[in-house]
Amino acid sequence: MxxxxxxxxxxxxxxxxxxxxxxxxxxxxxxxxxxxxxxxxxxxxxxxxxxxxxxxxxxxxxxxxxxxxxxxxxxxxxxxxxxxxxxxxxxxxxxxxxxxxxxxxxxxxxxxxxxxxxxxxxxxxxxxxxxxxxxxxxYRRVPAVALARRLVADGKIGEIRHVRAQYLQDWIVDPEFPLVWRLQKDKAGSGALGDIGAHIIDAVAFITGQRLAGVSAITETFIKERPLAEASSGLAASGGRERGPVTVDDAALFIGRLTGGGLASFEATRFASGRKNALRIEINGSLGSLYFDFESMNELWFHDHTLPAEESGFRRIIATEPGHPYMDAWWPPGHGLGYEHTFTHEVRDFLTAIAEGTDPTPSFDDGLWVQRVLAAVEKSAADDSRYVPVEDR
The missing domain is CATH 3.40.50.720 (NAD(P)-binding Rossmann-like Domain)
Structure with a gap:
């Protein structure tokens, strides 16, 4: 052909x-x-x-x-x-x-x-x-996350009251893990905050359609010094005898209010032993709730609070039906996707926007807003958790 x-x-x-x-x-x-x-x-x-x-x-x-x-x-x-x-x-x-x-x-x-x-x-x-x-x-391109956005937009959980977002990893719990580039501020900008906290900041904005108006934060660096890295690949590395200072945060916690009035809490850490890639988001609304955990990435949990108490409760949605976002291109229902597929969806959306002459999302302006949140978190943490507004323009 x-x-x-x-x-x-x-x-x-x-x-x-x-x-x-x-x-x-x-x-x-x-x-x-x-x-x-x-x-x-x-x-x-x-x-x-x-x-x-x-x-x-x-x-x-x-x-x-x-x-x-x-x-x-x-x-x-x-x-x-x-x-x-x-x-x-x-x-x-x-x-x-x-x-x-x-x-x-x-x-x-x-x-x-x-x-x-x-x-x-x-x-x-x-x-x-x-x-x-x-x-x-x-993570915007996880079918279950895109489905959560659709359900919120369709009014399924009503007015958003609470959001809880976590990104939990454990790959640097060992104090002898080497000083790779992700632990150096001049190369990475920040630690867990920018590396994984940026993801949940964007994911919450994507799902809810609302942004953080301001933050109050604390950060911590648990291990102040590590062996200098001699070799690294991905999230694995080997170190030598010489040591150097860790210049980024190991963990960041912050709270804030969404532009729609809801309350939100965020936690990003690479010291949650036993958690490998637990990006978790729970949204509580006036009519129901949604819950997602990337370690079970093909599942979205939905609670419909309009049902009688005798019938209500969280139910599991396996986000693999052809009608779910992106899934019509893949396998039969129940045959789940993995981490790599989120990037396939990402480049698919980018290429489509280029061909159609439309502006893809998230845009660089969206990325700029996330950067402003990261800066506000660092500023608040450095000033005894003082509330810092986030500029949004």
Whole structure:
């Protein structure tokens, strides 16, 4: 069959944990979704030619570069996918947008509000010329999470009263775990707050359609010093004898009020022993409640409070029906999806928006708002939990 769909070459910067996940998404999305365009894996970029070449061969990238500026200058690249630590997001994204390349950027958008503001301004200027950009909050693309958003929008739980959001991990509980880049403020911006707290800030806004108006927060760094990392891959690492300071938070807790009046609490920690990737959100409304836990990612729990007490209670929805978000492209009902599929859905939505000439979400402006929340949390925690408003414009 002749395929006359326009082709878009993808150039990705970064080849480690996120780079591998994004690679899998780009190479599989067209096999399951009927896309208006055809993505090709044009070039993968990383500082180590040996390592980036090995990843490129594993996932099917056609070429490699060791300088992201060379990647942006290539004629076979129309999309730039940024999977690097946060300290390089702004420079790469702004350069790519000014070069007329569509940009997908991992979260959080940047390391500072100033960087995020510059990125959002560049995105708005590029959008006026038909160049699209999106920040990669992949948990929006979990079918059960997207279904929760639909139920809230349809009024199934009524007026939102309470939101409880947690993101719990345990991969740095060991005090001898090495000082990887995620534990260094100059590279990561913040610790658990930005790495995983950013996800629940965005997910709550996505599901409820409401944003945090302000926060009161506390943060803590439990382990002040760690062995310097000698090697790392994903969330695994090995260290040596020399040690260095941890310059980010290990845990962050904050409360706030939503723009619709509801109360919200957030907890992000990498010290919840036994919890591997427990992104949990519970929403209580005047007519019912919803509950989600990513460690059971194909399930959404729904309580209909309008039923008689004798019949009511939480019921489990297996979010694998063809009518559930994204599921018509996958397996028969009951055959669940996994972590990687959220990224496939992400690039599917991004490609569709590019082809249709619409602005994808979450936008760089959405990412900027999350960055402002992160900054407000840090400011509040540094000032005895004083309430700090979040700018939303």
């Amino acid at each position: 002749h395929d006359d769909k326009p082709t878009l070459g993808v150039g990705m910067v970064g080849y480690a944990f996120m780079g591998r996940v994004h690679s899998q998404a780009w190479r599989t999305v067209g096999a399951f979704f009927d896309l208006p365009v055809k993505p090709t894996l044009a070039v993968l970029c990383g500082r180590s030619r040996e390592a980036v070449t090995a990843t490129a061969e594993q996932f099917g990238w056609a070429a490699v570069e060791t300088d992201w500026k060379e990647l942006i200058n290539r004629d076979d690249v129309q999309i730039v996918d940024i999977c690097t630590p946060g300290d390089s997001h702004a420079e790469i994204a702004i350069a790519a947008l000014e070069a007329g390349k569509h940009v997908l950027c991992e979260k959080p958008l940047a390391n500072t509000v100033g960087e995020a503001e510059a990125m959002a301004a560049a995105a708005r200027a590029a959008a006026a010329k038909g160049v699209r950009s999106m920040v990669a909050f992949n």
